[in-house]
Structures are given as structure tokens and as C-alpha cells.
Amino acid sequence: MTNPTRxxxxxxxxxxxxxxAVHHAGVPGIHAEIxxxxxxxxxxxxxxxxxxGRPVDPGMRQRVGxxxxTFTAAAVLRQVEEGRVGLDEPVGTYLPELVPGERGRQITVRMLLDHTSGISDYLPYAFPSLQGLPxxxxxxxxxxDDxxxxxxxxxxxIEMGLAxxxxGAPGGPVGTYSNTNYLLLGQLLEQVSGVTAEKCITRDVIExxxxxxxxxxxxxxVEGAHSLMYEALYGLIEPPRDYSVYDMxxxxxxxxxxxxxxxLNRFYRELLDGRVVDRSSLARMRRTGxxxxxxxSKTLDYGLGLTRIEGPGGRVYWGHEGTVWGAGTTSLTSADGRRQMTFAVNLMRWNKPDASGKPQPHAIDGALAALHQLALG
Structure with a gap:
């Protein structure tokens, strides 16, 4: 801890x-930087x-879901700035074998970035025992486990998502969040950069x-010091099981x-200050729907790889949430870059269902809401 201000x-x-309070409500470990x-x-x-009983530490690494x-979107915007990608070009121009035919002609790169492509998520098909969500x-x-x-x-x-x-229809007024969109963007990065998507994002964004x-x-x-990652899957895994070792x-x-x-706090400061993508690209990222x-469970105010929320007093924050099996991360930065909150938890899907199958509120939800309210000031 630094700075003893009150x-x-x-x-x-x-x-x-x-x-x-978050820990006592049921999360094994939480760490944060404000x-x-x-x-x-x-x-x-x-x-x-x-x-x-190994304690959690604020310097630990985390799967951030x-x-x-936001990193992938920034890498795509860098390719747009360099003239290799057009935001409103059909994805079929770049990936005709992956998205052939009419959908390849109708769906643009922008629609992948802002989740208005209409392409469904592949998750229920890659993980068939989860079909039926929400x-x-x-x-x-x-x-x-499989x-x-x-x-x-x-x-x-990608084929699962397209099948x-x-x-929804491409470019519709309300988007549908889909990981398929961002796997397609990864393949786009590989096609236009000549290196793997991971290398492209590392070279153009992370470094x-x-x-x-x-x-x-x-x-x-996960290399380096990290938490185990406890997945409860809405009470179906009791006690919650560690999924920190996983092929991602x-x-x-x-x-x-x-x-x-x-x-993550550094990344969003750099991004919102125009030092990861240029100002015109940043403006595109912040046009939301x-x-x-x-x-x-909710409707997001979503741009190009960025979500917009209003904090206490109407202050606008930009960032993203993320979950994988057993780990959750939230990172939010005020529009002026001054105020930031990033926290990580090592338990996910703690809400148990009622008789109708609807997830019920948990004490963890209230504790996290109080943390948001305090940290976003």
C-alpha cells in the first residue's frame, strides 16, 4: 500500500x-489496485x-478473461491505422474461407468488434454440458473437465458459432455478445500481419x-505467482474446484x-491517453451501442472492445469485465484517466438458482457493489 490519504x-x-467484505462474503481471495x-x-x-492457506497478493498474475x-480490438485498430484493414470492409474480403457467402459479404470488421455481426457464441457447442444457459x-x-x-x-x-x-441480423440495433467475433478478429490479425495473433497483439499493444x-x-x-481458480458453476460444483491449469x-x-x-490499470491509462491507438481510433472505440x-443478465453499453459505465456522480468509466473458469477480473478507468479500479477474484459463478433455474442474489454481489461504489468514488 502507498499514500496514507484519508x-x-x-x-x-x-x-x-x-x-x-468480499472475502468474508465467500470469495477465497481478492486483490486490487485503485x-x-x-x-x-x-x-x-x-x-x-x-x-x-497461502495468502493472495496484489502483485499476483491472473487469467483476465x-x-x-480490448487488447485484440486495439491491435485491429492499429492495422486499420496502417491501412491493412478497413473497419467497414466485409470480413469475407479477408477471411473468405472462414466466413463465406452472403454472411461474409454482409458482416464487416466493425460488426465483429462491436458484437453486431449476429454470429452466435460457440461456447454452448464447445462445452455441450452448458447448453441451456442462461x-x-x-x-x-x-x-x-472434458x-x-x-x-x-x-x-x-468459429465453425460452431457460424453453424x-x-x-440477430448483421448490423442490427442491438448486438449479441459473442466470443466467435473475437476469434475471427484473431484470424484477421494473422491474415494481415503475417504473424500469429498473439505475437501481433504483443508487438503492437502489450509492448x-x-x-x-x-x-x-x-x-x-499460469507462469509466476498466481491464485488457484475456484469454479462453483452456480452451485453445481460443491465445493468449488480449481481450474487454474487449463488449455486456453x-x-x-x-x-x-x-x-x-x-x-491492466497501466494499459487503460495508456489507451485512453491515445498512446496505444491514435485519437481517431480511440474515438471509434468509444462509440457505443x-x-x-x-x-x-444485462445489456452492455459497448463500443469497439470497450464498455462504458456511469459511476457515482455520473462519472463515465471505460474498461471491460472478464471471466474464465474460476477467475474474474474487472478493470475500469475514468474518461479523464485519473480514477482507476482493477480487481481480481478467484471464485466464479457463485449464484445458486431458484426452482425456476434463475440465479439468485448472493452476499458476494452486494460486497462487490459496495467495492465499486467506494473505489470509483
Missing amino acids: EPGFDPDRLQSALD RDGDRVWRGASGVADLAT SVTK VLKGLSPASL NRFREFRPAEL APPG PAGLHHTSFPAGTH SWVMTGAGLVSTVAD PVRALDG
Whole structure:
């Protein structure tokens, strides 16, 4: 922890108490970095390993899930700036074999970025025991275990999403969140850059932003100090099971990155200050529209790889949330770049269903809402 200020909204004791409340509500471990201008607070509460009691630490690495999408979107915008990609060009121009025919002519690169392509998510088909979401009846964790060491090819996952009933017409007024879009963007990056998508994102986004603890995993393990990742799957896994060792090929350019809370805060500061993509690209990223969340629980105000929310007092924040099996991350930065909150938890899908299969509120939800309110000041 640094800076012992006691100003409202940036009181280290209150921030620590907010983390403690999340832990006591049921999350094994949580860690965070909160920033206000030059003032920085880092804290943690709970354990990284339930069996050993090893404490969680604010410097730990984390699988950050769909926060990856902002990185992928930024890499695509860099290619747009260099004239290799047109935002309003049909995706079939670049990937005719992956998206052939009429859909390839109708769906543009922009529609992939803002989730208005109408292409459905492949997740229920790659993980068939999860079919039926967001209703929780009939679900099973079997696919999570079956796929732990399975290596997917992006093309087979994309094919699953394209074969599924469309989530809407291309360019419709309300988008449907879909990881298939961001796997297609990964293939687009490979096609136009001549290197793997992971290398392209590393070269054009991660390294220029000065991120030293952010990378795509090379195998099934997270390198460096990290928490175990406990998945509850809406009470179907009891007690929650560790999924920190996992082949992430099922979602790489959509949700595969590993990072730290400090690196994510730095990334969004650099991005919103125009030092990752240029100002015109940033303006495009911040043009938002309604997108239905993957689990159907809410509608996101979504741009090109960025979500917009209003914090306390109407202050606008930009960033992204992310989840993978057992890990959740939220990173938000005020529009002026001054106020930031990034936190990571090592338990996911804690909400158990009622008789109708609808997830019910949990004490963790209230504790996280209080953390948001305090940290975003």
C-alpha cells in the first residue's frame, strides 16, 4: 500500500475493509489496485490456495478473461491505422474461407468488434454440458473437465458459432455478445500481419504500453505467482474446484490473456491517453451501442472492445469485465484517466438458482457493489 490519504473515496482503511467484505462474503481471495491521479493503493484479502492457506497478493498474475477483447480490438485498430484493414470492409474480403457467402459479404470488421455481426457464441457447442444457459436447469460441469487439456483450433470454434442459429441480423440495433467475433478478429490479425495473433497483439499493444507482466499463456499453466481458480458453476460444483491449469485455446484472442491489476490499470491509462491507438481510433472505440451480455443478465453499453459505465456522480468509466473458469477480473478507468479500479477474484459463478433455474442474489454481489461504489468514488 502507498499514500496514507484519508480523503473520502480514497481511504486505505475503507478500501481494505471493502476487500475484506468480499472475502468474508465467500470469495477465497481478492486483490486490487485503485488509483487516483498519482495516488496508488494496492490491497488483497483472503487466500490464493484454500488447502494451504497461502495468502493472495496484489502483485499476483491472473487469467483476465474478456478484458483480452480490448487488447485484440486495439491491435485491429492499429492495422486499420496502417491501412491493412478497413473497419467497414466485409470480413469475407479477408477471411473468405472462414466466413463465406452472403454472411461474409454482409458482416464487416466493425460488426465483429462491436458484437453486431449476429454470429452466435460457440461456447454452448464447445462445452455441450452448458447448453441451456442462461437458464440453469440441466447444466453439468462435465464439459469443463472434458476440455481441460483439449486443444481447439480457432477454425473449428468459429465453425460452431457460424453453424448456430444467428443471434440477430448483421448490423442490427442491438448486438449479441459473442466470443466467435473475437476469434475471427484473431484470424484477421494473422491474415494481415503475417504473424500469429498473439505475437501481433504483443508487438503492437502489450509492448508499446509498457506491460511487463501481461502475456498469452504458452501452455496450460499460469507462469509466476498466481491464485488457484475456484469454479462453483452456480452451485453445481460443491465445493468449488480449481481450474487454474487449463488449455486456453478455447478462447485465446477473446479471453486468453494473463496479466496483473497494475498492468491492466497501466494499459487503460495508456489507451485512453491515445498512446496505444491514435485519437481517431480511440474515438471509434468509444462509440457505443446496446449489446446483450452472453448470459442474458444485462445489456452492455459497448463500443469497439470497450464498455462504458456511469459511476457515482455520473462519472463515465471505460474498461471491460472478464471471466474464465474460476477467475474474474474487472478493470475500469475514468474518461479523464485519473480514477482507476482493477480487481481480481478467484471464485466464479457463485449464484445458486431458484426452482425456476434463475440465479439468485448472493452476499458476494452486494460486497462487490459496495467495492465499486467506494473505489470509483
